[in-house]
């Protein structure tokens with residue numbers, strides 16, 4: 001008896017199955033690559049925002065360098081912190097007394113292009129008109145904070161703004177919360193904190 005030889009090649013059904021499997025494999029690979037790229041973009045955006053926040057805080061600390069407690073107005077003590085301070089830096093000594101700079105200011109102002117965030121500005125002379133933008137994208141409230149009269153994030157400040165200064169003793173704690181440039185990436189905001197010591 002002669003056994004019928006199987007015809008070489010694939011049947012149409014086999015080809016369709018193979019194509020279906022390949023489609024699933026390539027689809028999964030595409031999804032994986034897209035998610036990997038999205039995660040990489042989100043990580044990069046976060047790192048850039050954190051670096052920006054650190055640079056701004058370093059500038060703020062630099063501006064507040066040497067400031068005496070009595071030259072910081074209002075005194076940012078208490079539970080609510082402060083996001084608008086005026087201050088004077090020491091400039092030297094004359095006739096045995098410390099001389100002070102003109103009054104400067106750090107404050108949050110509205111951003112006409114983005115009403116959901118604030119802009120942190122430095123005013124070198126409150127009697128002048130010069131205004132230096134330190135950064136945009138400051139959130140109205142600190143990360144994890146809600147406007148409810150409660151310290152939601154447990155940092156010792158109640159309903160603090162995205163830029164907030166608080167004094168405890170001679171230690172000045174400064175917080176900055178920035179909105180990420182692309183909310184589509186998933187994360188919402190990052191917060192950085194630094195501290196500096198006031199002079200007596």
Ligand SMILES: [Ca+2]
Nearest residue numbers: 151153155157
């Ligand atoms: Ca808080």
Ligand SMILES: [Ca+2]
Nearest residue numbers: 146148150159
């Ligand atoms: Ca709150």
